[in-house]
Amino acid sequence: xxxxxxxxxxxxxxxxxxxxxxxxxxxxxxxxxxxxxxxxxxxxxxxxxxxxxxxxxxxxxxxxxxxxxxxxxxxxxxxxxxxxxxxxxxxxxxxxxxxxxxxxxxxxxxxxxxxxxxxx
Numbered sequence: 642x643x644x645x646x647x648x649x650x651x652x653x654x655x656x657x658x659x660x661x662x663x664x665x666x667x668x669x670x671x672x673x674x675x676x677x678x679x680x681x682x683x684x685x686x687x688x689x690x691x692x693x694x695x696x697x698x699x700x701x702x703x704x705x706x707x708x709x710x711x712x713x714x715x716x717x718x719x720x721x722x723x724x725x726x727x728x729x730x731x732x733x734x735x736x737x738x739x740x741x742x743x744x745x746x747x748x749x750x751x752x753x754x755x756x757x758x759x760x761x
Contacts, residue, residue: 642749647756655753669754673720673735676750677705680725681743683751689737692729699741700724706732720754 642650655672659665685698694700704723720735736758740748 642752644756644760647753648760651753651757669720669757673705673750673754676746677722678744678747679703679705681747682741683738683743684741685733685737686739687737689733691731691733694724694726694731694733698726700726700738702738703730705735 656665656668659668680701680703683700683702685694685696685700687696689696701724702722703725706721706723721732722735722738724731724733735751736755738751740751743751
């Protein structure tokens, strides 16, 4: 999907009719809740190190962890997911994942979120 069509789809489907940061964050929250199907396989990307996790590690993503709904804005809303690796559970930002084996809707949701975080 081109960046232009991704941007248009995000504006037309995810944050359509949003008037402030809170509404945009809630739009993203609903979109991610509706489109992420668990579990799925992913790899860690970006400059991140949490516990024994590091860039390039393969992980099993088990759940979407909602942020604090009382303090939600596009700029402080960090989509996090539960990761299982070596019998440990970690919470990491969704933006630090690249899907490896997942349904198309899940793949698109991850890519949409990463695009949004990088561009806006």
